[in-house]
Amino acid sequence: MVDSIEQIFKLLPRFEDIEELLQNEAEARYILKRAADYFQNSHLNGEEEEISYLVRGLVDKTWERIHSGHFSSVPVTVRKIYALACYFKIFFLLLEDPSLEQIELCGSVLDEAQLLGCTDKLYGKANELKEALMMYLDKDAIKFTRDPLPILAPVERRIADCDVPQLDAPSITEFRTKCYEKLQPTLLLNTINHWPALTKWRDLNYLLKVAGNRTVPIEIGSNYASDEWSQQLVKLRDFLYRQFGQGDGDQEIEYLAQHELFAQIPALKADICVPDYCTGTASNEADVDIKAWLGPRHTISPMHYDPKHNLLCQVFGSKSIILASCADTENLYPHESEFLNNTSQIDAAEPDFERFPLLKGVRFYKLLLQPGDCLYLPPKWWHYVRSETASFSVSFWWE
Incomplete structure (x- = not known):
């Protein structure tokens, strides 16, 4: 365990570790070389203030580049430079003032590096640096004295109708032939019971301890297709x-x-594992996107589809789900806007057949997703999801 900032200095990149990334970025190359040399050479005398100023300027300039257009069009190199600059900025902030308030600020900079930057395959010790920084900053971060959070009671399993096939812990071969190859939505039972998350995450104090100091994007409003919906970054x-x-x-x-x-x-990822159903059909585990869904009762994902294979795994709580085939796309009234063209205008829970008459020809499939269940959704199958209780789900997307 790394417990001093001096030990963490050693995890910062040397210039040769990042030189290739910076080939076509002259300004970033100059600034990050000076920053890397500063920490590799026992803090060069008299240069700290100047290099710190340059690094902060680089953070600001790359932030502007990231926000100058649509996020998906930002070059990965720019996002990686932003992450590197944020890392160096954190260390200069700590050298300047190691107070608790400054440590709290550094935690926010670390979150910005991960949310806006790209820390994937940044350099050899990048993951070690990220985890060590997280532990160091969180252990001394400002804590608020509040009452303990609840430990959620297990949801009692209900007998519920299920309009799609169900398989009890199928083998990879069975999953491939009955679900994946046939593009057949299927409820998979007893496949993630070995996850520590099923019991650990119901204790919300555990989530608070492991992840409470992280900044995350939160959707405000129960339904992202509504006019009142918005997003915000919060602890x-x-x-x-x-x-x-x-x-x-x-x-x-x-x-x-x-x-x-x-x-x-990463500490939360240790409580789950990528199901073999994904890795057995994806080219490799690195190609599987893992998403978290945590919220109270009555959160809603309106009827929409995803372009990839999807395995939706329920950790705690339960969700009512309504499905429709991709063959019914033209009858489901997708929004015309580019942002929502994979989302239907209908309320699947209470369809308005007068306003949307083509719905009369759509077959809807209903099921209840309960703790320990996984729902396989083929690409472009429509699904509406409503939380019946406080809920934590993990989805795995792959091509």
Whole structure:
């Protein structure tokens, strides 16, 4: 365990570790070389203030480049430079002032590096640096004295109708032939019972301890297709207290939805594992996208489809799900806007056949997803999801 900032200095990249990345970025190359040399050469005398100023300027300039257009069009190199600059900025901030308030600020910079930057395959020791920084900053971060969060009771399993096939812990071969190759939505039972998450995550104090200091994107409003919906970056601890604490019950519904939480917080990823059904049909595990879905009762994902294979795994709580075949796409009234063209205008729970008459020809499939269950969804199958209780789901997407 790394417990001093001097030990963490050693995990910063040498210039030769990042030189190739910076070939066509002259300004970033100059600044990050000076920053790397500074920490590799026992803090060169008299240069700290100047290099710190340059690094902060690089963070600001790359932030502007990231926000100058659509996020998906930002070159990965720019996002990697942003992440590197953020890492060096953190160390200069700590050298300048190691107070608790400054440590809290450094935690926010670390989150920015992960949420906006690209830390994947940054350099050899990048993951070690990220985990060591997270542990160091969190152990001394400002803590708020609040009442403990609840430990959620197990949801008692219900007998419920299921309009799709069910398989009890199928083998990879059975999954491939009956589900994957036939593009058949299927409820898979007893396949993730070995996950520590099934018991550990119901204790919301565990989530608070492991991840509470991280900044995460939160959806505000129960349904992302509504006009009142918005997004906000917040500390996970604040989200947990607002949605699961002992409040007055009048707070607006918030949803941590479709977030790569496990790349941001490796300690949580240790509580799950990528199901063999994904890795047995994907080219390799690195091609599987893992998303987190955490929220209170009544969060809704409106009827929509995803372009990839999807295995939706229920850790705690239960969700009502309504499906429709990709063959019915033209009858499901997709939104015309580019942002929502994979989302239907209908309310699948209460379809309006007068307003949307083509729905009369659509066959809907209903099921209840309960703790320990996994739902296989083929690409472009439509699905509506509503949380019946406080809920944590993990989805695995692959091609």
